[in-house]
Amino acid sequence: MAFLKLMVFSAVAIVLASSKKGGSAVSVEELRELLVSSMQTTISLTAVVEQQTKSISEITNFVDEAKEEIKDLKSKIESLGQKDEEQTGIEELEEKLVKEIEALKETCAEELKARKNDVMVVSGEENLREERCAKVCAGTSVRGATNWVDYSSNGIYADVDISKCGFVTIPTVTSSLEGTTSHWTTTGSSEIYSVTTGTFRIYLVAQSGRGGGANKMGWNVEWIAVGYTC
Known part of the structure; x- marks a missing residue:
């Protein structure tokens, strides 16, 4: 409203100045047209300002939402990285256990192969075996x-x-x-x-x-x- 008043006063000032400079009176019709033109310009400028304000508000909201999404995405990435590290640790432990089991099997096989049977049969009803x-x-x-x-x-x-x-x-x-x-x-x-x-x-x-x-x-x-x- 203050901006509208300012535009009207400016228009009146321009008319008066123009009247004094030219030495001729400005008709009421001319003054009316000038005022209408000034008001239309003011209304147009007000709409532009409102539209720009709305756009700025929408951009601000978009930026805020984008920040939140980026924050969430960053958190998920960090969490995924932690899971990958845990999975890697589990896989390394499984691999280590498999190697230890295989080594134990080899050791047991060697011991069984090297150990002699405590039971010896020197004769029997049938042919001797291993x-x-x-x-x-x-x-x-x-x-x-x-x-x-x-x-x-x-x-x-x-x-x-x-x-x-x-x-x-x-x-x-x-x-x-x-x-x-x-x-x-x-x-x-x-x-x-x-x-x-x-x-x-x-x-x-x-x-x-x-x-x-x-x-x-x-x-x-x-x-x-x-x-x-x-």
Whole structure:
């Protein structure tokens, strides 16, 4: 509004000055046209100023938004860089672990190759095999759960399972009788019959062991077998 007043006063001043200089009076119509022209110019200038002000405001807002976006982008880049560093550290650790595992495998392989088998079989029911395949296996027919079978008038027998040893040739078997009472009166506990890769049998002369008496007295066969598993 102040700018508009200034333009109007300026126009009036120009008219008056022009009137004095030329010596002739300015008509009302001329004065009106001059004022209208001045007002139109003022309005146009005001619109330009408003438009420029709006543009400057929009540019300012754009710059502020751009600054924020650049800030966010910079933060993401820094975060990405940190993740890359962490990933690199993990990959280096994995690579180190793989190398250590491979080195350990080589060491174990060399030790196994250099170490001699503690079991030696000098003779057997079948042909001898590589020492590394020799194995000692031991067990029991289990106290109170041995499958004793009555045999003849004064004897019993039991088939002992050794299949879990995994023998591929007939092993050498040693056996004895263990119990809670009276097993010292028996004979036959160390006499082996019908040995296979998975079982063997023993016969006992023991009248008191018949009819389930052997299990009641805790008789069971304890054994050790040596053979080849490969």
